[in-house]
Amino acid sequence: METFEIVEEITDQTVAASLHALREAVDGNEITIRLPYNGGGSVDAAIELIEAVKDTDAKVVIEVDRYVISAAAFIYLWFCIYPEAHVQARTTGEPAILVYHRxxxxxxxxxxxxxxxxxxxxxxxxxxxxxxxxxxxxxxxxxxxxxxxxxxxxxxxxxxxxxxxxxxxxxxxxxxxxxxxxx
Structure with a gap:
């Protein structure tokens, strides 16, 4: 299982490693993407990450911790509202706060x-x-x-x-x- 932490901000650079892993994954791979203490960032990068998660052959966990804001909340909520069989959206077990805005x-x-x-x-x-x-x-x-x-x-x-x-x-x-x- 591979785990990627995208802390503080969603940018092309912070999602790059997880995008690569998602695109290279084969059936049976498991990938966890953690969004702890994330203040949001680039909507372009968030959408690219969502598309890669949707298209991957891996089982994926999108995990939030403490707070996720804006683009990070968008990623998490996407998979809560539009569930995919191979994707689980959850918290780390600790309470989390989502801040969502236009x-x-x-x-x-x-x-x-x-x-x-x-x-x-x-x-x-x-x-x-x-x-x-x-x-x-x-x-x-x-x-x-x-x-x-x-x-x-x-x-x-x-x-x-x-x-x-x-x-x-x-x-x-x-x-x-x-x-x-x-x-």
Whole structure:
């Protein structure tokens, strides 16, 4: 069994060894990819890793520990929401916190989400594509947590109109806020 730890950040360099092992694997190989204390990073590298995990002949474990943010949370949640027979997504046994948000770019020390840009911005096409992928995964995650269109209906309580907790979660995410999920 081979184990790869991708600590702190998802980049082309930090995923390179695991990509190589996944692509060279044969039936019967077992590969564990640990994402401990990972603050996220490159969506391109995360998607490349997901595709390699999906395409490999090895049995794969995606393991998170303590906290995983952004692109690292995306990798883990991908295999929770879109399970593959040869892939297991789990924690190391310790509680972990996932922080998931819409993709963003930094432009001259300023944070930009897709809603901040216009279609003629150079980053638009890539960020739009990534945002669509992240949003779809988030919507499936909310559905798995019990969110339905009915959750948008206001609930009358003691002359007050209340929103379901998952409506608040959805509104926060689509307002470019972080979604925090304990495992």
């Amino acid at each position: 993709p963003r770019v930094i432009i001259d020390d300023h944070l930009a989400f897709i809603s901040d840009l216009t279609a003629d911005a150079p980053e638009w096409d890539t960020l739009s594509e990534f945002t669509d992928i992240f949003d779809q995964l988030f919507d499936y995650l909310l559905a798995a947590c019990g969110y339905t269109d009915q959750n948008e209906n206001l609930y009358e309580y003691n002359q007050c109109e209340l929103k379901h907790q998952l409506s608040h979660v959805r509104n926060g995410y689509y307002s470019n806020q972080d979604f925090v999920l304990p495992t």
